[in-house]
Amino acid sequence: MPDSHRINIKDTLRNATLRQLQIFMVAAEHESYARAAEILHLTQPAVSMQMKRLVEMVNIDLFIKNGRELKLTSAGKTLLPYVRQITQTIREAGEELDAIKGARHGQIKLGMVTTSQYFSPRLIAEFNKRHPEIELDITIANREDISNKLENNEIDLAIMGRTPRRISVTSERFYEHPYVIIAPKSHYLAKQSIITPEHLKGESFLVRENGSGTRLLLDNFFTKHNIHPPKIHEFTNNESIKQGVMAGMGLAIISAHTIHLEKNINLLSILDINTMPIMRDWYILHLTSKVLSPAGLAFQQFMQTQAPKHMKHIFS
Secondary structure (H helix, E strand, O other), rough: OHHHHHHHHHHHHHHHHHHHHHHHHHHHHHOOOOHHHHHHOHHHHHHHHHHHHHHHHHOOEEEEEEEEEEEHHHHHHHHHHHHHHHHHHHHHHHHHHHHOOOOOOOOOEEEEHHHHHHHHHHHHHHHHOOOOOOEEEEEEHHHHHHHHHHHHHOEEEEEOOOOOOOEEEEEEEEEEEEEEEEEEEOHHHHHOOOOOOHHHOOEEEEEEEOOOOOHHHHHHHHHHHHHOOOEEEEEOOOOHHHHHHOOOEEEEEEEEHHOHHHOOOOOOOOOEEEEOEEEEEEEEEEEOOOOOOHHHHHHHHHHHHOOHHHHHHHHH
């Protein structure tokens, strides 16, 4: 790139906002304005408008758009590492300010729904590496119990797959959450490539207890597709359900995040149903009325910025 262009970008970027640079970085990494909007909780028009203003500032195209594909121009490729450096510097500055405010000390009361225990210990271990002096007091329970603890202010933050409806919470999505239907390897449906909900009628199901988010999702699925299982076996944890399915007791709807190991070593089958998986999201949330401590804010920020890449690694 000519020196005149370098000078122009450098001078004009003095007027760029951190939000615009953040949007540029996320859009570049995911090659999509739509994905950037989703990740940053913005509308797509808002993302497009901010990128238009950034391009007007630097006076050179940063992206080439071909249909739905979004690719960086040479100028965009030049700018991206600098924006990443700026973002990292801002993040490190924030961590130092958190340290001054006491974010490296204190206690966090964290509630987690039972399904999240298949990945949350790894996230907590990563957080502890960054903030070894922050103590986490962890409660693991079903969705209803965690909602009650939030409402009664018994926990500061919660990791849940569905936000409570009866209480006002502030929630941030940090990763997608797929649900699938599993069967024994020997089940006749496991050998079929085209399965509809109609095929599930007459099958026995293993289900979670009332109050569980998985049970609520399953009940909605049964109602939507007019399914009335002849026999239901109720369990209070996912491990018992998996063992029951492998033993041939019936089918089950379950979070794909709970069967990562069993799937990889072929202990059970995920049925190829045309309406599955059912996609939900994982959230980190707290009471809207609650003022988080510096330690709580540090954990919330970690879940928003660092948890997604760790989740991707865990379930890759």
